Amino acid sequence: MKIYSRIVPYVLHFKFDAGTSRGVLREKNTWFWVLEDESGRRGIGECGPLKGLSVDDRPDFEKRLEALSSQLAGAELPDRIEEVFGFAERYCPEELPSARFGLETALLDLLQGGRRLIFDTPFYAGREELPINGLIWMGSREFMLEQIKAKLEAGFDTIKMKIGAIGFEEECELLGYIRRHFSEEVITLRVDANGAFSANEAMDKLEKLASFGLHSIEQPIRAGQPEEMYRLCRKTPVPIALDEELIGLAGEEKAELLDAIAPQFIILKPTLVGGMASSREWIRLAEDRNIGWWLTSALESNIGLNAICQFCSSLHTRMPQGLGTGQLYTNNVDSPLAVECGKVKYCPELLWGDFGVY
Numbered sequence: 001m002k003i004y005s006r007i008v009p010y011v012l013h014f015k016f017d018a019g020t021s022r023g024v025l026r027e028k029n030t031w032f033w034v035l036e037d038e039s040g041r042r043g044i045g046e047c048g049p050l051k052g053l054s055v056d057d058r059p060d061f062e063k064r065l066e067a068l069s070s071q072l073a074g075a076e077l078p079d080r081i082e083e084v085f086g087f088a089e090r091y092c093p094e095e096l097p098s099a100r101f102g103l104e105t106a107l108l109d110l111l112q113g114g115r116r117l118i119f120d121t122p123f124y125a126g127r128e129e130l131p132i133n134g135l136i137w138m139g140s141r142e143f144m145l146e147q148i149k150a151k152l153e154a155g156f157d158t159i160k161m162k163i164g165a166i167g168f169e170e171e172c173e174l175l176g177y178i179r180r181h182f183s184e185e186v187i188t189l190r191v192d193a194n195g196a197f198s199a200n201e202a203m204d205k206l207e208k209l210a211s212f213g214l215h216s217i218e219q220p221i222r223a224g225q226p227e228e229m230y231r232l233c234r235k236t237p238v239p240i241a242l243d244e245e246l247i248g249l250a251g252e253e254k255a256e257l258l259d260a261i262a263p264q265f266i267i268l269k270p271t272l273v274g275g276m277a278s279s280r281e282w283i284r285l286a287e288d289r290n291i292g293w294w295l296t297s298a299l300e301s302n303i304g305l306n307a308i309c310q311f312c313s314s315l316h317t318r319m320p321q322g323l324g325t326g327q328l329y330t331n332n333v334d335s336p337l338a339v340e341c342g343k344v345k346y347c348p349e350l351l352w353g354d355f356g357v358y
Contacts, residue, residue, distance in 0.1 A: 001037045003110070005072040007047075007065045008032040012301055012329045018137055028299055028329075031065055033102040035110045037077060043110025046271075046304035047102035054272055055248045056096045065099055068092060072103075077110060084108055085277035094250045094274060101275035105307040116306055116335075116352055123313030129343035130312055131320040133158040133190060138165035144174055152181075155341035158188040158215075158320040164196025168205060175212040184213040188320070195222030195244060202232055210237035216265055219243045226260045239264035243296075246282065247272050255285050266291060267322070269298040276311050283315070296322030302335035309337065309344055 009031050018025040030048035047065060049057045058064075068091060078087045084107040092100035108118045122128035134151030136144055136159060144161070151159055159178065163171045171191075178187060189212060197205055197220045206220065216239045221228060223244040233240050242263045249257055258266070266286050268279045279295070286293045295312045297305050305326050312321055323344050326337050334353030336346050 001039075001077045003072060003075050003077050004036040005069040006034050007062070007069050008034055009062060010301070012299075013331050014328055015330055016137075017139070018328065025299075030301060030304075031062060031102070032303060033065070033069065033099070033106045035072075035077075035106045037110060041110060041114035043106040043108070043114050044116070044303055045102035045105030045107070045109065045307065046300050047098045048271055048298070048300050048304060049098045050272065050298055053244065053247065054098060056098050061096075064096060068096075068099060068103075078107060081108060081111065084111065085275075088275065089277065097274035097278070098271045100278075101270045101304070101307075104275045104277065105304070108307075116303075118307045118310040119314040121310060121313040124310055124346055124348075126346055126348045128313060129340075129345040130309060130323060131158065131318065131342060132156075132324045132339070132344050133160040133188075133320050133322055134342065135322070135324055136161040138162045141166055141170050141174065145177065148174060148178060152178075152187070154339075157186065157342050158190065160190040160192060160322065162192045162194065164193050168208075172208060172212070175209070175214075179212050188215045189213065190215050190218070192218040192243070193220045195219050197221050199225060199228040202228075203235065206232070206236050206238050214238045216241045218267060219245065223247070226257070229261045229263070233261055233263050236264075241265035241267050243267045243269075250274065250278075254282060258285055258289055258291060262289070263291060266293045267296050268293060269296050270308055270311065271298040271300060271304065276307075279311070292319070294319045294321050297325045299325060299328065301329065302326050302333050302337055306335060306337060306346075309346070 012028045012030060014026050030046055033045045033047055035043045051057050072091060078084050084104060088100050088103045092103050105118060109116060117124055134156035136147045191214060199221050202220050218241045240263050246266060268282055270276055270279050273279055283293055295308060297308050309323055324339055336348060336350040338345055338347055
């Protein structure tokens with residue numbers, strides 16, 4: 001069956017000023033890859049590079065997407081799920097990882113009837129929930145404390161706090177607040193430094209953070225310092241998870257990085273690392289080396305988040321994931337995804353809203 005293809009740009013608006021180590025986010029540009037077959041069914045994927053971080057954050061991104069879409073028009077839809085990944089790899093170059101993820105999603109959706117079904121698992125049927133961490137955004141001490149209280153009241157048992165914005169001592173005070181009220185057995189704590197520590201100060205800060213019984217710290221120093229990161233991973237009192245370090249790597253570079261650094265965990269954002277097939281490869285390599293992993297969304301709309309949730313459900317992991325970003329935007333599409341008591345679930349009785357692509 002032949003495919004008809006188009007690209008639909010969209011701007012997502014945050015409900016609040018979302019603080020990150022790379023500045024404050026108020027809106028996010030994304031693009032939907034819409035595929036249609038001869039019967040009129042539509043598959044939709046999301047291509048949403050992160051500004052200042054993705055390798056495909058480039059001025060000509062939309063132009064490149066349009067060119068790829070034109071090349072795809074008239075192609076034959078793959079017959080089987082596993083054929084989708086090779087198809088997306090042939091059409092989308094490695095330097096456009098978010099485009100490859102968007103195309104994988106659109107193809108899988110279309111192949112299975114255009115119902116936003118990506119993987120037919122108990123999660124999609126509403127019979128299984130995925131544990132997630134409650135994300136605490138950077139901001140003032142008061143704003144972060146307000147978020148912490150809200151997440152705890154909402155029933156989250158895993159909290160992830162972004163650090164590196166308001167001062168290390170104040171951030172330690174916030175972690176101390178959680179620990180004074182909840183032990184390690186009750187609340188799991190993760191922190192994300194986004195490379196905020198210098199190599200010289202990192203070990204001292206890790207030792208201070210260890211007093212709060214942390215599950216892990218993401219990217220304590222900036223990416224691209226493999227020898228320093230290896231040294232930290234060998235001696236750290238807090239397990240280290242690589243995040244930005246994985247961006248832009250392909251082929252043998254993946255195994256070489258894991259062997260050079262030997263982290264305790266890796267964190268996979270399909271939008272940033274080249275899609276679902278690439279994420280599967282990272283997982284295989286990590287598990288071969290006894291390295292833990294989990295998935296995280298990268299500020300996608302509910303279209304991309306739905307794909308990542310269903311992908312995660314196909315991997316049969318119980319590790320809390322980073323998939324709680326569906327409530328960030330004022331103009332996100334209505335979806336069957338819901339978060340309750342620290343878990344994301346798919347409610348089949350609810351309908352998808354309209355992004356203007358139907």
